[in-house]
Amino acid sequence: MQHQQLQHILKHVPAGIATLLGPELRFSFANEAMQTLLGGKPLQDQKLADQVDILTPELVEVMQQVYQAGTQFVAKAYGLKHALSEAAEDEVPRYFDIALEPLKDEHDAVQGLLVFVLDVTQQALAQQRAHELARETRRLDARLRVLTETAPQIIFTVDAEGRFEYVSPQWYYFTGQPTTADLNLIWPLLIHPDDRLRVMYQSESARKAGVGWSYEYRLRRHDGQYRWMLSRALPELHVPDKPVFWHGAVTEVNDQRELSEALRRGEAELRFLADSIPQLIWTATSQGFIDYYNQHTLAYSGLSGEQLGPTGWISLLHPSEQNLGARRWVHSVATGEDYEGLFRMRRNDGEYRWHIIRARQLADSRGPRWFGSCTDVDDQHRLREVLQAQYDELARTNRDLDTFVYTASHDLKQPLHNLRGLFDELRRAATFQDEEASVMLEMLDDSLSQLDVTLQELAATVQEQRQLNVPAETIDLQSVTEEVLLGMRPQVQETNATIELNFAAAPKLLYGRANLRSVLHNLINNALKFASPLREPRICVSSALSETGKPLLRVEDNGLGMKPGDAGDGMFQVFDRQHPHIAGAGVGLYLLQRIVNSRGGHIEVDSTPGTGTRFTVYWFE
Amino acid sequence: MNHIIYMSRAVRPLSDQDLHELLEQCRRDNALHNVTGILFYSHGNIAQLIEGEPDIIGPLYEKIARDGRHSNVHKLADKPITERSFPGWSMAFHPLEPQGFHELTDFLLPEAVPESPSTLTIADALILDLVRQAVFNTERSASSAAPTLSSGGA
Numbered sequence A: 001m002q003h004q005q006l007q008h009i010l011k012h013v014p015a016g017i018a019t020l021l022g023p024e025l026r027f028s029f030a031n032e033a034m035q036t037l038l039g040g041k042p043l044q045d046q047k048l049a050d051q052v053d054i055l056t057p058e059l060v061e062v063m064q065q066v067y068q069a070g071t072q073f074v075a076k077a078y079g080l081k082h083a084l085s086e087a088a089e090d091e092v093p094r095y096f097d098i099a100l101e102p103l104k105d106e107h108d109a110v111q112g113l114l115v116f117v118l119d120v121t122q123q124a125l126a127q128q129r130a131h132e133l134a135r136e137t138r139r140l141d142a143r144l145r146v147l148t149e150t151a152p153q154i155i156f157t158v159d160a161e162g163r164f165e166y167v168s169p170q171w172y173y174f175t176g177q178p179t180t181a182d183l184n185l186i187w188p189l190l191i192h193p194d195d196r197l198r199v200m201y202q203s204e205s206a207r208k209a210g211v212g213w214s215y216e217y218r219l220r221r222h223d224g225q226y227r228w229m230l231s232r233a234l235p236e237l238h239v240p241d242k243p244v245f246w247h248g249a250v251t252e253v254n255d256q257r258e259l260s261e262a263l264r265r266g267e268a269e270l271r272f273l274a275d276s277i278p279q280l281i282w283t284a285t286s287q288g289f290i291d292y293y294n295q296h297t298l299a300y301s302g303l304s305g306e307q308l309g310p311t312g313w314i315s316l317l318h319p320s321e322q323n324l325g326a327r328r329w330v331h332s333v334a335t336g337e338d339y340e341g342l343f344r345m346r347r348n349d350g351e352y353r354w355h356i357i358r359a360r361q362l363a364d365s366r367g368p369r370w371f372g373s374c375t376d377v378d379d380q381h382r383l384r385e386v387l388q389a390q391y392d393e394l395a396r397t398n399r400d401l402d403t404f405v406y407t408a409s410h411d412l413k414q415p416l417h418n419l420r421g422l423f424d425e426l427r428r429a430a431t432f433q434d435e436e437a438s439v440m441l442e443m444l445d446d447s448l449s450q451l452d453v454t455l456q457e458l459a460a461t462v463q464e465q466r467q468l469n470v471p472a473e474t475i476d477l478q479s480v481t482e483e484v485l486l487g488m489r490p491q492v493q494e495t496n497a498t499i500e501l502n503f504a505a506a507p508k509l510l511y512g513r514a515n516l517r518s519v520l521h522n523l524i525n526n527a528l529k530f531a532s533p534l535r536e537p538r539i540c541v542s543s544a545l546s547e548t549g550k551p552l553l554r555v556e557d558n559g560l561g562m563k564p565g566d567a568g569d570g571m572f573q574v575f576d577r578q579h580p581h582i583a584g585a586g587v588g589l590y591l592l593q594r595i596v597n598s599r600g601g602h603i604e605v606d607s608t609p610g611t612g613t614r615f616t617v618y619w620f621e
Numbered sequence B: 001m002n003h004i005i006y007m008s009r010a011v012r013p014l015s016d017q018d019l020h021e022l023l024e025q026c027r028r029d030n031a032l033h034n035v036t037g038i039l040f041y042s043h044g045n046i047a048q049l050i051e052g053e054p055d056i057i058g059p060l061y062e063k064i065a066r067d068g069r070h071s072n073v074h075k076l077a078d079k080p081i082t083e084r085s086f087p088g089w090s091m092a093f094h095p096l097e098p099q100g101f102h103e104l105t106d107f108l109l110p111e112a113v114p115e116s117p118s119t120l121t122i123a124d125a126l127i128l129d130l131v132r133q134a135v136f137n138t139e140r141s142a143s144s145a146a147p148t149l150s151s152g153g154a
């Protein structure tokens, strides 16, 4: 019964068990596992040597040696190439611990072998993997070391108490500390006093909470300078255990930090400035959305930044201008062109005030942005409106006056004509006895002529006035002057004047043709009229460029000249007469003055009584 | 009734397939919840206007904002409106392969997007005009777009 039980156990043990007897080592017992291992055929009385294709020649020989020597032997993790244990086609080698125990009789003589085969494939493979892993780990470790030691950052490992387990050599380079320095003691001392407590606290609370950290602080460099550093670390997690180590890096961020600090400072200063200006100031993204309104904008509109929103300014405009304002803004944002417009903007009390809205795109380190302002020009605008109204009124009055003068001179012509007729008739029909009569008649005749000239000139003044607005053209001075002189031939011949023309210095002039003719006519006429009876008149007409390079005209004569005190504006007043004995002179100069002034120029006079006069017409200055 | 307008950047460019799926899903879900509006897409730029009951579009916006397909979600408007400006739901983009899209009712080519409706306030219409410009005006937005991911390198 006991024997049977033993047989049963042996049969089902998950290890191969067999006994081999005799010098030929024939199987006497083999349990199921052994049978499966060797191919599943019955093994009873089979010779060991016949199993050589599975049990390898080497193993068979070792077994024979054990039999002969009578000493036990254990082969560990022995690989059997064609393990047939489970699947025949399974080519993977399997590993076995094989124990060979000599079976002896009572005389200590070897009778056979007890073979015990245990499949240790799993363990063997695990061991192999462990071995490979160890190698890989060494390789990775080496690589990690190279990496940590070549990276510009300081790499470190601390434990849960904050004690440094590892720090890369960069720490020593950066701090200039000897490699013998006690890291745990020195590191905190190198942190800027203002940051030290905060850093210690932050790192400790992160370690307590089992989380990573990221903070910045100033660390003393080898040269004594404090530099901003970014420290980041993460715990090494093996759930569910609490982390034991934190690995991290310290990176110098001084430059970035200073830059962004400067930016922040700059931005803050700008905002402060913008907030203290009594103007509406705002900035917008490159896409056209307002991201900042200054304080005054909020006060002016009575709305919060939130209420205004990214485009709310448009609703402050006068309803009739909103569409235009929006369209222009979209266009500016699309093209980058400056934004500019005159708009009415609603104040918090509902009053619309005129503003010039301007915005320009400017690129800073964050890319292009828009900077805008709205300037209140309401007062100027209103003032301009008033001025414009006054100007219009004046212009109208002026026009009315011109019309009046023109009509008056025209209307007076007829009575004058009649008067002259009557006078001539009277002179013919009546005889005057009085001695003085002929003198008085002469004076009357003179006055009548003078009145006639004055009326003509008045009419001419108005006519010229109406031509002031004719467009300018480029005119050849030589030819136009010759034309004018042609029309004045009688006077020129009468006075026997020499007229010299010299336009070489500035032969052309951009001006209204009729105006130019008037100017020339009047000046030459004037020179002829005030010729000195003592000498033959010489008149010189020339052009030149002024000191500022603009064209001018000179008319010089050797005539009567004028009293120095009168060379001012007075001379140009209507009817102001320099030489009362010469007929009709005042209107001409007045006319001249108006023509030249109206086109932005002025006239200067140089005169010496008894020597001559020089008129200089500065056309455009 | 509220509306919300936002802009965002796709995490990676959306393919025709992605857009088509989004279109299908939005059409179905938005019709179900009475949500109307319009979505613009081009070269990774996204802008969207949604209108509907506040207790619907508030949470919808939260959900969209958390959607992993885009980031930098930036809200430009979120306020009550008196009436809807969009009769339905539509999407406007340039498909690489336009054939399959033309039959879709809710699809528009960007050129076919109508003027901003006059039911919008002038400020909101301006927002819509600006986002449309920012999304479709690709030459300019390309220069100011978020930096592209560099490939390779440490």
Ligand SMILES: Cc1cc2nc3c(=O)[nH]c(=O)nc-3n(C[C@H](O)[C@H](O)[C@H](O)COP(=O)(O)O)c2cc1C
Binding pocket: B022, B025, B026, B029, B030, B039, B046, B048, B050, B060, B063, B064, B065, B067, B069, B070
């Ligand atoms: C740019 C963009 C726009 C979207 N617009 C909508 C939308 O209008 N309506 C909607 O239901 N889902 C929209 N979605 C999808 C939602 O984010 C979400 O994926 C979808 O509602 C499915 O959510 P569920 O899985 O919780 O049902 C949008 C997603 C993206 C990326």
